[in-house]
Amino acid sequence: MPAGFRLVCSGCGRTHAPDTLAWRCECGSPLDVEKPLPAEPRFEGRGVWRYRPLLPLLDDRSVVTLGEGSTPTVERDLYGVEALLKLEYLNPTGSFKDRGATVMVSNLKAAGAREIAIDSSGNAGCAVAAYASAAGIRCRVYVPAGAPRAKKMQIALYGAELVEVPGPRSEVGRKLLAELKPGVAYASHMWNPYFIEGLKTIAYEVAERFGAPDAAVLPVGSGGLLLGVHRGFAEAARLGFAERVPRIVAVQAAGYTPVYDALYGPYGAEPPAEPLADGIAIPNPPRLKQVVEAVRESGGGAVVVEDREIAEALKLLARAGLLVEPTSAAAVAGLRKAVEQGLVERGERVLVPLTGSGLKALDKIAGAIGEAPRHLEGGANAAEVGAEAG
Amino acid sequence: MPAGFRLVCSGCGRTHAPDTLAWRCECGSPLDVEKPLPAEPRFEGRGVWRYRPLLPLLDDRSVVTLGEGSTPTVERDLYGVEALLKLEYLNPTGSFKDRGATVMVSNLKAAGAREIAIDSSGNAGCAVAAYASAAGIRCRVYVPAGAPRAKKMQIALYGAELVEVPGPRSEVGRKLLAELKPGVAYASHMWNPYFIEGLKTIAYEVAERFGAPDAAVLPVGSGGLLLGVHRGFAEAARLGFAERVPRIVAVQAAGYTPVYDALYGPYGAEPPAEPLADGIAIPNPPRLKQVVEAVRESGGGAVVVEDREIAEALKLLARAGLLVEPTSAAAVAGLRKAVEQGLVERGERVLVPLTGSGLKALDKIAGAIGEAPRHLEGGANAAEVGAEAG
Numbered sequence: 001m002p003a004g005f006r007l008v009c010s011g012c013g014r015t016h017a018p019d020t021l022a023w024r025c026e027c028g029s030p031l032d033v034e035k036p037l038p039a040e041p042r043f044e045g046r047g048v049w050r051y052r053p054l055l056p057l058l059d060d061r062s063v064v065t066l067g068e069g070s071t072p073t074v075e076r077d078l079y080g081v082e083a084l085l086k087l088e089y090l091n092p093t094g095s096f097k098d099r100g101a102t103v104m105v106s107n108l109k110a111a112g113a114r115e116i117a118i119d120s121s122g123n124a125g126c127a128v129a130a131y132a133s134a135a136g137i138r139c140r141v142y143v144p145a146g147a148p149r150a151k152k153m154q155i156a157l158y159g160a161e162l163v164e165v166p167g168p169r170s171e172v173g174r175k176l177l178a179e180l181k182p183g184v185a186y187a188s189h190m191w192n193p194y195f196i197e198g199l200k201t202i203a204y205e206v207a208e209r210f211g212a213p214d215a216a217v218l219p220v221g222s223g224g225l226l227l228g229v230h231r232g233f234a235e236a237a238r239l240g241f242a243e244r245v246p247r248i249v250a251v252q253a254a255g256y257t258p259v260y261d262a263l264y265g266p267y268g269a270e271p272p273a274e275p276l277a278d279g280i281a282i283p284n285p286p287r288l289k290q291v292v293e294a295v296r297e298s299g300g301g302a303v304v305v306e307d308r309e310i311a312e313a314l315k316l317l318a319r320a321g322l323l324v325e326p327t328s329a330a331a332v333a334g335l336r337k338a339v340e341q342g343l344v345e346r347g348e349r350v351l352v353p354l355t356g357s358g359l360k361a362l363d364k365i366a367g368a369i370g371e372a373p374r375h376l377e378g379g380a381n382a383a384e385v386g387a388e389a390g
Numbered sequence: 391m392p393a394g395f396r397l398v399c400s401g402c403g404r405t406h407a408p409d410t411l412a413w414r415c416e417c418g419s420p421l422d423v424e425k426p427l428p429a430e431p432r433f434e435g436r437g438v439w440r441y442r443p444l445l446p447l448l449d450d451r452s453v454v455t456l457g458e459g460s461t462p463t464v465e466r467d468l469y470g471v472e473a474l475l476k477l478e479y480l481n482p483t484g485s486f487k488d489r490g491a492t493v494m495v496s497n498l499k500a501a502g503a504r505e506i507a508i509d510s511s512g513n514a515g516c517a518v519a520a521y522a523s524a525a526g527i528r529c530r531v532y533v534p535a536g537a538p539r540a541k542k543m544q545i546a547l548y549g550a551e552l553v554e555v556p557g558p559r560s561e562v563g564r565k566l567l568a569e570l571k572p573g574v575a576y577a578s579h580m581w582n583p584y585f586i587e588g589l590k591t592i593a594y595e596v597a598e599r600f601g602a603p604d605a606a607v608l609p610v611g612s613g614g615l616l617l618g619v620h621r622g623f624a625e626a627a628r629l630g631f632a633e634r635v636p637r638i639v640a641v642q643a644a645g646y647t648p649v650y651d652a653l654y655g656p657y658g659a660e661p662p663a664e665p666l667a668d669g670i671a672i673p674n675p676p677r678l679k680q681v682v683e684a685v686r687e688s689g690g691g692a693v694v695v696e697d698r699e700i701a702e703a704l705k706l707l708a709r710a711g712l713l714v715e716p717t718s719a720a721a722v723a724g725l726r727k728a729v730e731q732g733l734v735e736r737g738e739r740v741l742v743p744l745t746g747s748g749l750k751a752l753d754k755i756a757g758a759i760g761e762a763p764r765h766l767e768g769g770a771n772a773a774e775v776g777a778e779a780g
Contacts, residue, residue: 066462066711071457072457074455074457133710150749157708157713358547359544359747360749366547
């Protein structure tokens, strides 16, 4: 292991060179990083790379950083619980995906990638576009044609090529792979093992500042956030800077409930045509098995939230000065449900990351919480706006 | 001084009670905080309130925080200069104004304000709306009717009353004052002395982490940023955690050049109908005299940038993964000009805060840097978008 770590297939156990541009094992399963924990790691500086000794990196000269990590945490009493709201939407491109992108793109750069492609419903595309741009790597981002307009614009403004794909979400990845040219790396936030490694740092930061919470309530789409946070707390516990691994509660949106279904049987809702929490509207995440195992191992569970509940949480947060996208509000709606269903107890301390910025979804938020953005177009009558917004 | 500080008129020197809701002295001049520096202040925690011993606060129980401050700094070589780009746009509402809002709103809360009003071209309105909402204070925000749509939506989503005022910027403040009811505090980011005090923390953070830079290049609209940064470095120097006060270079946009004019004589450009850097399109800042004095005292100067130069800097930043609003890019365009004009020397270390988020100005940015956002509306042809954006 000259790099100090290796890649291991989560399905068949085969090992792979750490500088591979392959995005999965020949057997079809996702790869994982296997890196021995240092005895007494020394953390220095701020942000994701503060935890350099716990992160896989092919070459120290290849780090691509935009100031990700070290996000603020605000403490609020919510539903009788001491919630640690970690403001992941204050990362450089407006979501927690930046933590994954910095580790993935730094390694792709070290491995010599000159062009990459990614499929994303939005935030991961924004993050990878920005880091690729900063690294001087050409980047093509495949998005569903119905992805939020602000996210599509953001991707294009970073200089990435934007490819809009009509049809269902699954078609986006299919088209990417069909068009993938030799030498272009598939830099998938769902498959790439380095991406998840970057997400571990959320847990490290919480553990260093607050110790281990009793539980973590996490929105689950691809499951990368959940796997990263779980792995991060597990490592922090083994190294002694977290007392335990918190119970992990997965939050899914009605219509997209593979984790819930695997744990408790089919939830049974139809996928809505326009899901409010578009960031977690993912029916078949490739790492589903790992996600379900992590939830079980932690002694946690899963809850499903409806659009009405997400909208309520969205308004609660905005009126408290926290403007997040609907997917983030799903976590807060999930916290409420987790308390109601006994997965989280009153008085417990619970990590709830707020994952994505509301600035990318203003119209959607206004629609969901019953504001009237039409008053803001052109010749608005000020008094009327005041009356409606007050 | 039971509060440990007092308010002093910058014009006539008269003192005022620190819990006043008056927004200026009877003589018409702005007020300043006068607070003796502690001998050996102890800084604890993160963010703006890490510097509690150096900030005026009427009541420790009234702090309203949303996780502001402790923003990342990325170091880049720009125009031969070692630039410290401080990512102020990663503050909670997307701009540096949050640092001022947390100190101002905390004191308004302590002083018993139940309703406040502010006039703003956008970012200050967003910040004050969010903190007021978090504090449970009713808030009315007067904006120019032509203010960016995203900022108006953001203000309304926090739950503030939005009042759109047609006509020139000066009309916005006039209408607010004409409609101001007894008992409602005018919480102006331009006039309020607590607001500027919060902005000092930018300098403290830079001084603590990097020491004093050789110069600071700052966009100037109301001048609050410049006054706060100048005061912050001056205090850090007196306390010994900065070696010196850096030379301050004020950056203004053609058409809005009161600082430049006062230093060197009239620049002479007409105000454009739609200024690209809308955040600094302020013709008559109330603290102009103080701003000019601070620049002179620091041994700095002023530069004026044109829209074409701002657009160039905007694209340079976006392609490096830093998506900021045009007003922030004006600072980088100003850095280039400051180097050309000898106000900053090659090899020097220079603080350049990137003040506001590009996510609030996507269409404006796309228009300025020559992207084609029309491709992103509805039935875009993906290949075409790729070709144009690549």
